[in-house]
Amino acid sequence: MLKTRKISRVTHNILIYDDKERVFYMKVAVVMGSISDKEVADKSVEILEKFDIDVEMRVISAHRTPYETMEFAKKAEDEGIEVIIAIAGKAAHLAGVIAAITPLPVIGLPIKSSTMDGMDSLLSIVQMPKGVPVATVAINGGENAGLLAVQILSVKYPELRNKFKEYKIEMAKQVKEMDAKVKK
Ligand code: C2R
Numbered sequence: 815m816l817k818t819r820k821i822s823r824v825t826h827n828i829l830i831y832d833d834k835e836r837v838f839y840m841k842v843a844v845v846m847g848s849i850s851d852k853e854v855a856d857k858s859v860e861i862l863e864k865f866d867i868d869v870e871m872r873v874i875s876a877h878r879t880p881y882e883t884m885e886f887a888k889k890a891e892d893e894g895i896e897v898i899i900a901i902a903g904k905a906a907h908l909a910g911v912i913a914a915i916t917p918l919p920v921i922g923l924p925i926k927s928s929t930m931d932g933m934d935s936l937l938s939i940v941q942m943p944k945g946v947p948v949a950t951v952a953i954n955g956g957e958n959a960g961l962l963a964v965q966i967l968s969v970k971y972p973e974l975r976n977k978f979k980e981y982k983i984e985m986a987k988q989v990k991e992m993d994a995k996v997k998k
Contacts, residue, residue, distance in 0.1 A: 839868040840971055842963045843895045845886065845912070847875045847902035851925050855901050857956025858923070858963070865964050865977055870895060875902075876911040883908065887915035896970075897963040900948075901956075903927030906935035909948045919966055922948040923959040 842862050846855045855871065862869050870893075874883045890898060890912075898918055900909035903925030913920040922939035926932030932953035940950040951958040961981075968974035 839894060840866075840967055840974070841868040841870060841894050841896055842967070843870045843872065843886075843890060843898045845872045845874050845898065845900050845908065847873070847877070847906065847908050847925075849873055850927065851901045851903060854923065854925055854954050854956040855899075858899050858901075858960035861957055861960025862963060865974060867964070867967065867974075874908070876907040877905075880911075883911055884915060887912045890916050891918055897921065897966050899923055899959045899963055900939075901925060901959075902939070903932065903935045904938075906938040909939050909950075910942055910946065913942070913946050913948050920948050921959050921962050921966075922950040923955060924950065924953045926953050 844855050844858050844862070846852065859869050859871065872886065874886055876883050895918060897920075898912055898916065899921045900912050901923040902908040904927055906922070906924060909920050909922035924932050924935035924939050926935075928934055936950070936953050939948055942948050949962060951962060961978075964974055964978055968978055
């Protein structure tokens with residue numbers, strides 16, 4: 815059973831202790847196939863940081879660095895990562911390969927990087943065979959990938975559930991403001 819406790823020394827991360835008083839951070843890995851995906855990856859990171867979640871960012875590729883990808887996926891759980899966001903364009907195999915290896919939930923984020931407008935990566939990521947799900951978000955949907963990771967983690971961390979509720983209230987407030995501006 816994990817207990818959560820905030821300590822003043824650390825302001826940004828909520829520290830999680832298990833029964834043996836070992837410390838865990840809420841941690842999400844944001845991995846991308848190429849540095850050319852970073853702009854979209856940064857949108858996920860921005861959301862995660864807004865929720866005070868620790869982020870590990872990597873460039874790994876199932877195609878170009880397959881052994882590093884396998885190593886990452888094998889070790890992710892033991893390294894305290896709880897959710898993985900895997901970002902890739904074109905024939906995007908990164909999320910699927912990682913999901914094949916790790917028991918952790920994998921969110922696939924397709925990139926609009928080729929002549930096919932991202933449809934190629936969307937289908938490569940979403941059409942997983944049964945037994946190996948990848949929770950796929952929209953093409954270039956960096957924010958939603960981050961938010962989905964927050965929602966997955968909030969099953970375990972009640973603080974995140976509350977923050978997520980606040981986030982939705984704030985979003986609704988902004989829409990109401992827009993409505994007030996255009997309403998005739
Ligand atoms: P470059 O811009 O480096 O040529 O990469 C990357 O995610 C990127 O969107 C072009 C695109 O290739 C993708 N890539 C994959 C994988 N590794 C790189 N789809 C993979 O392992 O699936």
